[in-house]
Amino acid sequence: IQLIVLIITVTLFTSWPMDFNRVWAADSASIARGGRLFDSWFEELKEKPPTLIHGKYQPDNISMHSAETSWRCATCHGWDYRGRAKYGTSALNKGGKGSDIASLVSILTDDNHGYADKLSKQDLADLAAFMADGLIDTSSYIELDSNRVRGDAVKEEGLYATICANCHGTNGYMITTMIPLGDFTRRNPQEALHKVLNGHPAERMPPLRFLDINRLMDLLAYVQTLPLQNKGRTHMASA
Numbered sequence: 001i002q003l004i005v006l007i008i009t010v011t012l013f014t015s016w017p018m019d020f021n022r023v024w025a026a027d028s029a030s031i032a033r034g035g036r037l038f039d040s041w042f043e044e045l046k047e048k049p050p051t052l053i054h055g056k057y058q059p060d061n062i063s064m065h066s067a068e069t070s071w072r073c074a075t076c077h078g079w080d081y082r083g084r085a086k087y088g089t090s091a092l093n094k095g096g097k098g099s100d101i102a103s104l105v106s107i108l109t110d111d112n113h114g115y116a117d118k119l120s121k122q123d124l125a126d127l128a129a130f131m132a133d134g135l136i137d138t139s140s141y142i143e144l145d146s147n148r149v150r151g152d153a154v155k156e157e158g159l160y161a162t163i164c165a166n167c168h169g170t171n172g173y174m175i176t177t178m179i180p181l182g183d184f185t186r187r188n189p190q191e192a193l194h195k196v197l198n199g200h201p202a203e204r205m206p207p208l209r210f211l212d213i214n215r216l217m218d219l220l221a222y223v224q225t226l227p228l229q230n231k232g233r234t235h236m237a238s239a
Helices: 002-026 028-044 073-077 101-108 121-133 157-168 181-187 189-198 213-223
Strands: 228-230 233-235
Touching: 028 073, 028 121, 028 189, 101 121, 157 213, 181 189, 181 213, 189 213
Parallel strands: none
Antiparallel strands: 228 233
């Protein structure tokens, strides 16, 4: 009996890292936190951003970009996760090569990315979990030419009133440190979708990954109908 128990214990212990790897990647809290780290890891960690521009960051006009910008994953890989040719970055493919946590962490800590001394093991694992299991094909939900969200703008007005209006206001311009929410979502629907799914860094906005993606698209479609604010006056923008 002791031998059997020992064999079972050793088997479980030696297989634990692989099993834990997939459970970790599938955990919605880790994925959402990873999405916030992708957005702005120093904001999420409530740290000061790096003062030196990332050594591998090569925009057309470096003088127009800050160190803060250069260290955000979204800057180089985009809110649609497809990468940016001018920065020489490739798409982040869900389920593609290197999609397991260990492989992704090794990429994040290589010389090209340089996060080994910036993020903890937990941070790296959460960011890798987002990359492995948290990406979505935004082109399936957002029209690339018009930026229009493919959703029903009528269905989730109540969801907006219940969750979003508490901070953003019924018209979407209660938060004065950003442009009106409707205008922001019309201009940057992919970023808006990312923040709705994962929350805002430092959890100033909670993640809504627990909701069905179609409900979230209906919610964003409604937000795109909200007015913009211009010099103290509001005007309804075309959706």
